[in-house]
Amino acid sequence: MVENKQFIRLIEERIGFLFDNELIIEILKVGKIRSIDSGEVIIDPGDEVTFIPFIIEGSLKVSRENEVGDELLLYYIESGDTCAMTLQCCVRKSKSSIKATAMEDSILLMIPMQYMEDWMNRHASWRQYILESYHVRITELMETIDAIAFMRLDARLDKYLKDQAKLLGSLEINHTHQQIAEDLHSSRVVISRLLKQMESKKLIELGRNKIVLKGF
Numbered sequence: 549m550v551e552n553k554q555f556i557r558l559i560e561e562r563i564g565f566l567f568d569n570e571l572i573i574e575i576l577k578v579g580k581i582r583s584i585d586s587g588e589v590i591i592d593p594g595d596e597v598t599f600i601p602f603i604i605e606g607s608l609k610v611s612r613e614n615e616v617g618d619e620l621l622l623y624y625i626e627s628g629d630t631c632a633m634t635l636q637c638c639v640r641k642s643k644s645s646i647k648a649t650a651m652e653d654s655i656l657l658m659i660p661m662q663y664m665e666d667w668m669n670r671h672a673s674w675r676q677y678i679l680e681s682y683h684v685r686i687t688e689l690m691e692t693i694d695a696i697a698f699m700r701l702d703a704r705l706d707k708y709l710k711d712q713a714k715l716l717g718s719l720e721i722n723h724t725h726q727q728i729a730e731d732l733h734s735s736r737v738v739i740s741r742l743l744k745q746m747e748s749k750k751l752i753e754l755g756r757n758k759i760v761l762k763g764f
Contacts, residue, residue: 555581559657562604562628567673574667580658584650595644597637599658602630606654607715609731611647621731622646623688624715632685635678638664652716696733704732705742709752709761719761 556576564572581604584590590601593613601608607626610633611619625631633646638661667674695704708731712721729739743759746752753760 558604558655563602563657566628566677568671571667571671571674574663575657575659578660578663582656582658584654584656586650586652586654588650589647590650590656591634591644591646591648593644593647597634597642597644598661600630600638600661600664601634601648602657602659603627604655604657607651608654609649609651611649611731612645613647618733619647619730620733622692623685624651624711626715629684630681632682635664635681701732701734701738702742702745705739706746706751708732709759713761721759721761722757723759724757 558581559572559576559579563575567575579602580599582590584606590608591597603625605627607624608631609624610622610631612622613619622633631646631648634644634648636642637644664678668678695707699707705728708728709721712723713719725740725743726736728743729736732739743752743754747754751762753762
């Protein structure tokens with residue numbers, strides 16, 4: 549559990565520069581801290597959205613899920629980010645259409661959704677942040693669509709592994725082949741074959757639920 553003094557320090561360090569002092573004081577009054585474990589799902593499709601999540605430490609994967617449980621990776625959110633799809637639900641007062649899963653042990657700042665519209669009207673720094681968040685996420689969604697439509701799967705896999713290394717800050721990626729297949733909307737057999745090809749080219753080293761990037 550994050551103690552109150554540590555909570556204040558984290559807020560000031562990670563998002564203090566984004567907002568005016570008056571808004572930071574309000575955030576400290578109404579925000580709640582939540583620690584989540586790697587792999588934990590914080591929101592599922594159909595859930596009521598009652599909060600705006602800020603990533604203070606760690607990262608989340610945001611994906612779409614169909615009726616049979618197949619997932620399509622949309623984008624990642626990191627420290628200082630929030631989820632544009634959740635913001636949209638807050639504005640429209642609709643249920644979640646996405647799944648958000650912790651990529652690693654993370655700390656979230658939860659802002660009750662009722663403050664979003666009020667802060668949009670009263671704080672220019674909040675309004676600018678929300679609009680920028682929409683822009684960034686839309687750009688990432690366009691990149692995802694481009695990758696699916698125009699990139700070969702081996703190129704998508706290479707990009708995926710490099711993006712994971714940057715996101716997690718490590719050349720060692722502890723994902724199963726099945727998890728990667730789900731993220732890339734492919735099959736485990738195909739992903740395993742492509743990973744073996746990459747290993748034979750000495751681009752990666754494979755271990756048990758572990759992939760180590762070489763020369764990256």
